[in-house]
Amino acid sequence: MDITIRDILAYLTEWRCPLLMLVLASAAVVLALLGIIVVLVFGLVKSYGVPPDKHPHGASAMFVLGSGGHTTELLGIVAQLDFSLYPIRTYVSFSGDTLSTVRALRLEKEKSSSSSSSSSSSAPRKVVTLELPRARNVGQSYFTSIFTSLVCGFEAVFAVFRVRPDIVVCNGPGSCVFICFAALLLRATRIKLTRLVYIESFARVNSLSLTGKILISVVDRFIVQWPSLAAQYKDKGVEYFGILA
């Protein structure tokens, strides 16, 4: 039996042709995905020019505790905040680092006992501690860290979309990048215009950390603690006020 080109064309142009349906369907899916991406990117880009949303009744804050010295520095900054302005506080730490959670809860206890007489104790409050899997353990190979990073990324998106914080404050190391990107996704969907504040560690005197280099162009405020870093990254909008720790 001869099959001519004309036969094939006739078959393909017949609308019930499964192949044509497949092509059309996948084109539609690709277009829809592209559309979603364009909308998300547009939403994200637009979110940078505007001042932060007002939350006169208090905000939800997410503090990302990196472990060790990072946790010390961040909790030192958190301790300066008036907790009555942040009725919802979420502390994120990463697996293998139980001390950070303990220290965050200790700070909570100290703060609540020092302000027990004021009106803030009657305000509704919600303190949550979350533990996410670490993106990469010390000494782990780069290949397997691809998978652990994926798990960390999904968990970060899940956590951020559930909490929907008004602000994320972080200071590294590595794993906080996933929280920031999850917050950017939240922001791109315009569910919440989460603001991002990154504080480069006091340990960084002359050069930014890798985390800092990744986050410098996506966060709203980027703060360094040494004058030489401030001078180097002045045109990137880096801010320097002195030592924060």
Add this chain to the structure above:
Amino acid sequence: MSRKVLLTTGATYPFDTLIEVILTQHVLEKLSALAVTDLRIQYGNTPTSRIAYESCVENCTAVLQRTGINVTGFGLTENMASEIQSSWLVISHAGTGTILDTLRSPSPKPRLIVVPNPVLMHGHQAEVAAALEDMNCMLYAKSVTKESIASALDKLDRQFTELPPKHSLADLINYEAGVLLNDTSPQ
């Protein structure tokens, strides 16, 4: 009167060589000359570090008995701050947590000698140490040798400068979170 020295090696990476160097006759006699009575050693989380610490103590039992320095050790503690506050001198790996806890601890502030872990010498720990030594806030022993630590111990009688007071980020964070009721824009 007791005079305590705290030695820290950090939580993440073992730093057994620092313990070895401190527990040598040379350094212990220096400490004894500085009227040190107690040496507290934070040896870290790994079982090998504990074994290393114990064998170091065993090796210098004679010197310890002669100098009367009482050595005690622990792996990790949640209450580093109180360990630091009760010390006269802190000899530390260059972890910023310990450095800041020491430099910000209430008066009488312990003196601080920092010895960066050479395993982590891709720069920044040593940079902080160098920057803070330039500010005369502490002493920086650049290598893990008894000579470099002894020479730092010789400089402890100097007047150290206070770390500048910390700047608060509360206003900036409040602004970003939108909880500042009066409309102050950044800068």
